[in-house]
Amino acid sequence: MMQKAHELDAGWDLTATHAAIVGSHAVTTVRTGDFGDIPPGHVGLICPRSGLAAKYGVFVVNGPGIIDAGFKGEICVLLSKVGSDPFPVRKGDRIAQMVVVPLSAYSPGSVSDRGENGFGSTGA
Numbered sequence: 189m190m191q192k193a194h195e196l197d198a199g200w201d202l203t204a205t206h207a208a209i210v211g212s213h214a215v216t217t218v219r220t221g222d223f224g225d226i227p228p229g230h231v232g233l234i235c236p237r238s239g240l241a242a243k244y245g246v247f248v249v250n251g252p253g254i255i256d257a258g259f260k261g262e263i264c265v266l267l268s269k270v271g272s273d274p275f276p277v278r279k280g281d282r283i284a285q286m287v288v289v290p291l292s293a294y295s296p297g298s299v300s301d302r303g304e305n306g307f308g309s310t311g312a
Contacts, residue, residue, distance in 0.1 A: 190222050190286065199235060199285030202265055210267045210275040215249050217264050218283055224259035226288060231256060233287045234265060240283070245270040248284050255286065 190200035205221040226232045232255030240246040249266040265284045269275050277283060 199287045201282045202234070202263065202284045202286055204277050204279055204281050204283050207279050208267075208277040210246055210269050210277060212269055212272050212274065214268060216267045216277075218267055218277055220263045220265060220283075222263045224255050224257075224261060224263060226255055226257040226259070228257045230288050230290050232263075233289065234263070235285050235287060237282060237285060240275075244275050246275050246283075251284075252287075 190202060192200055202220045202222060205219045208216050208218050210216045224232065234248055234251065234253030234255065236246070236248040236251050246267055246269045249268045253266065255263060263286070267277070267283060
């Protein structure tokens, strides 16, 4: 069950329901036992835990992962790592966090003065 370590934390901790090994440059799917129940008009963002990234090079592959309000299945986390040593995940380990945020109004198809220019087109 998702919990927050501290009352003012933005993210809900996601924990592993099973042991796994996160290998270097490989993708490991870790189940959490938590199920999508995002309120309409919101999105759940699956984000890495900074401590795992800083200490062990473990990160969420598609971070942030997106959990839509309509998704009701089990939330799984895709993990990978940099560095050569595999990282063991134990059952009950906090592996990621989910932040639930409201969606803003968006109207697709608007055109800007940038046209179709993409990466680096502003000179940066």
